[in-house]
Amino acid sequence: MKLAHTSDKAALAESSVAISARHVTQRYGEPGDPQTVLALDNVSLEIRRGEFLCLLGPSGCGKSTLLNIIGGLIEPTDGTVTVHDAMVRGPLPDKIAFVFQESTLFPWYNVAENFGINFKYRGVARSEWKDRAIKALKSVGMADFIDHYPNQLSIGMRQRVNLARGLSSGTEILLMDEPFAALDEQSRMVLGEDLSILLAEAGKTIIFVTHSLAEAVFLSDRIALMTARPGRIKAIIDVNEPHPRMPGFMLQPRFSELRNACYASLHDEIRQAMVAAERGGETSG
């Protein structure tokens, strides 16, 4: 009886893990080639269901690579990723949606069609397309632009639509690769607040790649700090602050403390990455 109870508990604990990366290593180039680059070195990470995790690290530390491996867009050289206890062997459009750094709206389709094409391949019934698109666009204040083409919108507006398209996918997991990087600081802040509110409602599991310390602290439940290349997890910082986060959070001493803790931890890594970039001029990622 007691035994059964423990195993039930173990099963519960197991299912509360949404994503698990085990010993993920990524090497670019052929083995033995002196030009080979070790992008990720033995990274293990668990993300709980409903958690917002930030990957924070210097440019070129492999944050995006790790995200793409988790989402099944890149096959790792070594190690495994499981999503809801199933091995990831390729993209999982029914479980995972991506929001990329650059707006990936297709310029030959208008906003409505961009939503439609996403729904179509994710298997959403055609009758729901319009309602879901409008609902998602309303949540980012873009409902009036449903018939516009992406190049008729400003970069900020495009990124809002891009975000809304990702959110409307209906997947439990959202992988966001510096989605606000192309925006000015003020737009980033406002979109960050919007995102926090949206996510508190939606209860999604999110991995968010950024190199903005403030963004990481403001949005996440946990922050995974990464080392300079080869990327490893250096430390994990708990934020422990309920969602949705309000702008006032940024004025609290706790916010600065966390931000400073992240910066202190990353300081040497950033310097190392800068030296490496000067020496090699390697690609970022």
Added chain:
Amino acid sequence: MKDSSHLPARAIQLGFLVVVMGSWFVIGRTGAISPLFVPPMEAVWLAFSRLVQTDQFWSAVRTTLMTISEAYGIAIILGILAGYLVTRSRFLTQVLEPVVSGLFSIPITLFFPLFILLFGIGPASKIAYGAAYGFFPIALNTIAGFAGVNSNHLNAARSMGFSSFGTFRHVLFPAAFPVILTGLRIGFFICFASVLGGETISSVSGVGRNIALAAELMEPARMYAWIVVVVATALALNTLVSGIENRMRGH
């Protein structure tokens, strides 16, 4: 704004035409240039009105138009197919794109006698020649179009679970289409010029052959009458093609 800049542009274009025609008329009147090189406008008009009444005229036009459309059709099919296949792998693109553009820099005219040897003096050699010339800009633009597809869009498509046909239909094709369209347009005019050129150099029929014949027979008025036909056709086709292109681009 648009109308105010549109109107002067049209006026200048029209003015250019008036100046050309006016100079021609004046040269014909004064005899400043030998009528052997620039025959008077009235003589060309007379030759033209006689020409269009002959069966020989219409049969030559028919031959040339058929030759051009067959040559162009072959260039489109082979050019797009080759361009698409080359871009199926990044390695192939890197290897073959310079080869195709290198071949394009060779004057295919040098091989024209070979085309005559292989396909005879009839339209077949001109079809092959026009197709060979038209192939390159179409293939090169197809390569540029497909190879230039934004990799972020392809990544997004993969993450959304697009099928390979879906990726072609919704990402690759719409991204490459405007570039391919430019190739089709350039390819058409190169094809048009090659067929006429080929006919002028060596053939038994067609518009180009008749232009060469009129020159050999020292009948400048008749030669210019033929040239006027070609120029008018080229202008009409250019208008038609840009119209189609603009419509396809959705403007």
